[in-house]
Amino acid sequence: MPTVITGLDRCAQAGVLLPAVSAMTEFGSALHVLRDPGHHGLEDWAAKILTAMSPRLAAWTRSWWWTAQAIRATPFVTPAPPAESFDDRLEQLCAMPVQELAGQLLRPIAPSGDTQVALQWSRARDPAVAARVEALVRRPRDAAGDFLSFLRRSRQEWFEAEWTRIRPVLAGRARRFADMVSLQGPGPALAALDPSMEMAPGGVAVRIAKVQAARHDVSRRGLVVAPSTFIRPHLYVADVPGRPLVLLHPVDPGLPVPSAATVRRRLEALAHQGRLEVARAIATEPRTAGEIAMLWNVDPTQVNRHLRALAAAGLATTTRQGRFVRYQLAAGVLEELGKDVLSLLLR
Template identity: 55%
Template sequence: MIVMPVAIVGLSTVSAAVSPLSELGSALHAVGAPDHHPVDLPPLPAGLRRRAGRWAFTTRAIRATPFVSVWAADETIEAQLDHLRALPARRLAAQLLRPIGDAAAALRYARARGVDDQVAALVERPGPAVAEFLEFLAEAWDGWFAARWPAVRPVLAARARRFALDVTAGGPAAALAGLDPSITVAGGGVSIAKVRSGRHDVARRGLVVVPSTLIRPHVYVADVTGRPLVLIHPAAPGPPVPPARDLLRRLTALANPGRLEVARAIATEPRTAGEIAARWQVDATLVNRHLRELAAAGLARPTRRGRFVQYELDAAAVDALGGDLLGLLLR
């Protein structure tokens, strides 16, 4: 049962950063999921595409720690790679396994996904495996993404500067709410319309927001122990996403067989409860209850005609339901 969206409170230390490594991770994610990332990216060269496939688990639904790490507000990719090279191999290997858990969980995941060799190497031979990953990052940047970065970086830097100005002008909660329609001011902080519930108090650890030209339709919250919470958001706000509770109410309304039949009765023309009851020989009280629930869920429009109330199906709301649901699931 969905109880609440992701909540972030304790907004005493909030900053923005531009991260080339984070944007590279979003690019690798996007090129591997073109069904919901219709972005204009050049195809990966054949050899790099094979390597990207082997490391795809680091940039899927949960990102490996290097892609959600912020060391400074605007570091170069070279500086970020140097941070990774300075880590002990076993520690970096554990960071790469973050999306799939500890060693035992990682090996189970690997067998299910057909990436046994790559994950097993991180567990059993972290030195060579980590070196291969760092080579992959350098190749992906130099041979594929570097040409895009000069055009992307100013967009991200401008968004980060605007966020800093918004924090000064209206406070961190209002500034965060301005990042995307899925983020709203609530409960002394903000809430994000995501499917999985969660609450993060960032009073001590801080919050870093990282804009991305490629992460839409996602709004990504990265919770890595011992680090500031990282929020990766679209540089340009996406379309609104209804709250989960509203979508649940609509889905529940249509999941009732009787209510679905009543929705069908008002799909082609407005009708009253009495008309529907008489035409289909059903109880008028029950029909009226169904119509009111459809209206309360935002799926039907009531119009009073003297003593009578006609209901008409809101076809646009029904048509949007699939897209709204997908938007929520992808957040």
């Protein structure tokens, strides 16, 4: 089952389906890329930014970028629609009680807010991460102050220039989304954001091709939709209790992506020993089930079953020659399967 967002019609009618352009949210995405730019295709950009940093900020960045990884710290996933500047968000964070801010920063490692859990799992991370987590738990005032100083320094050294460059792009994408919601409705507008999203029948829900099965009703809770120039290949759904659901999406739709069900069906087809042997038999040339059974001395009924399963999973193609049906391995599909698995896991 994919991730499903429901209640879109009532959400839109209540005026709580909102586009957002947030400097702090985009900073979180940029910080995520700096940690691991490879799967984002932004190695050159990350190298340029890191090289230009002062040694002090480079070390600071390495000690805090864990807050913007698979589960992001709350300040990075709570944008205020329709738009907020970096300074506006920074001012809000400065006004927040230090215990509350420290707890929000622990979300990537302890979503429940349990500080003992945070301390336990931090010890499995890098020493710099463990030190930051311990400081957030034991000395929240000092640790929260350090994080705020890190944000200020990052803005001064590199992010302010980046934000000037990318803000108009994000604002334009947010306007296009708002226009499409008005003209076509929330379902089509959301489905157009990324190929991994599709509208459910009736248009009141969308499905996102993700490994994790989840269901979010946004009819009362609200949904905030924020574009990002850094987030690809991810489509990030931020579920922070007590807040609107947040969807972070790439500015431009990417290439079509297979669903989790399709990837799983292909992997299951190949996981069977018999089907793997039959796949080998049609890897170099097309063959019929009878020919395979004769050449390899196997039961033709089983061969037929395996071939049909491979074809149903998209791993084999068929051509008819008179009364014969020949099967050929879909080599291109197999070559892309590893990429499809990685894309699904990263999404």
